[in-house]
Amino acid sequence: MTMAQLITDTATALTAIRQQDLPQLQQPQDWQSKYRLLMQLGKKLPPIPEKMRQNEWLVKGCESRAWLLHYYDSRTEQHFFVLDSDARIVKGLLAIMLCFVNGLTRQEISTLDLQRSFDSLNLKPYLSQSRGNGLNAMVNRIKDVVAAH
């Protein structure tokens, strides 16, 4: 698995999640179904192979571990990401976040209101303190990575 493949597979997965899963998430349903959906959309993201899970890509601040890979297309000025986590709920939440972030320019990312996007999906009850912190840590990492370009 190369970086280019991971980027492509992630983009494809995110398109599917945006079209199929996000509308479903907005439907009222019991907690079991909501979590099942969260697990399933997490599973759609390609896993980052063990050897690419370098410490420098590790994002701290999560009760579980998460990794973030980044690719910048200088021609289009778009930022692309690949994400993984060893916990399924976190991975599902990160996948949703990535739906809003992937492929944006630096300018677009800096003005993004992720909190609002998450609220619109009624995901608040699923963001415990520690998972919320983990998500914030990931958002901060993305902003740092993007700012460095």
Place this chain on the structure above:
Amino acid sequence: MSVFDAAAFRQQFPFFREQPAWIYLDNAATTHKPQVVIDSLVQFYQHDNSNVHRGTHQLSQQATSQFEEARRTVQQFINAAEPAEIVFTSGTTAAFNQLAFGLMHTVLQAGDRILISALEHHANIVPWQLHCQRHGVIIDVIPLTVDRQLDQAAYQTLLDSKPKIVSLTQVSNALGNVLPLAQMLSDAKAAGAMTIVDGAQGIAWQRPDVQKLPADFYCFSAHKLYGPTGIGVLYGKRAYLERLTPLQGGGEMIEHVSFSGSRFNSLPARLEAGTPHIAGALGLAQAIKFISGFDAQQINSYKGLLLKAFHNGLQHIPGIQLLSSRHDNAGIVTLNIQGEHPADVAALLNEQHIAVRAGSHCAMPLFEQLAAPGALRFAFAPYNQLTEVEQCLAALAQAVEILTV
């Protein structure tokens, strides 16, 4: 002898009436408080509030007398030789910080060794590290065997290197193991070591008799024994407490202060700087009186029943990896679901109002040795019910089903 009346025991805890939806299995983190303990805190603040010691007015004298009576209650509970051997601290962690600081120079010199075990909570690791590194004292660790018990053969070998201190937990907070302390501490004493016991988890399992147990120090927290948070005990045999340099200065702990130096007060005041947690001490005394009203053996048999039912039920859930031991266990079941992260399982249990803990349980070195990213911990108390065990098993099965669809 009558059998343990679990329902009557549970009735004493108002939390369960207030939060009927919850199944609380995080008892190794903290236990709930019976009404008598809560009442004692309210009673003190509402009717008796006054600072202890130094007071000439009657209110202060009454508060002092209640506070010192609480000390005697603790003394009798663990069978210390005298009340002065009971030092109130803010908890077990504070007790260990006092010990690690207080034993440097007076007992531990550069090149000396201390011995702890692979099962220790961070409270019995980090305070030693803080001081040992600076003073050139070496920390050795008793390893685990493949079946996650302490390696007793390795322990004997490590004793040959003549540690000055052997500091062990009574019960592992992460795995529930009850250590064979009587034997291990006797061996430590025979090897010339000073002995310390972390009783944080053990105090609710087996009340120590500190005159029989060859422990020179024994520490515990009230809040894991149905008492308030913020209060705990550092017990030490007088001769050993005398050797501790006070970690904190000020308040009642001094006899005379001048700018050229201060003379310390006698025990236990010498080690109790500042205004103590008076209400907490009274609450602890109430908790001790409360638990003393039940037969400890019966309580432990009942916990054994809960544990057995839980273990039996676990056999029907796919992918369970049991880390804790089924035997010599004080009521803690630690496990993982194969291929699943403990945080995910705990989140799904939380949705079903089951309070458990996921993580490395303040024992990171242990989990490094177990090569696990952490684990789920189900810690039972005598107010838990068999029906709760069943509900918890059903919830766990559902969590596994959701995760693995």
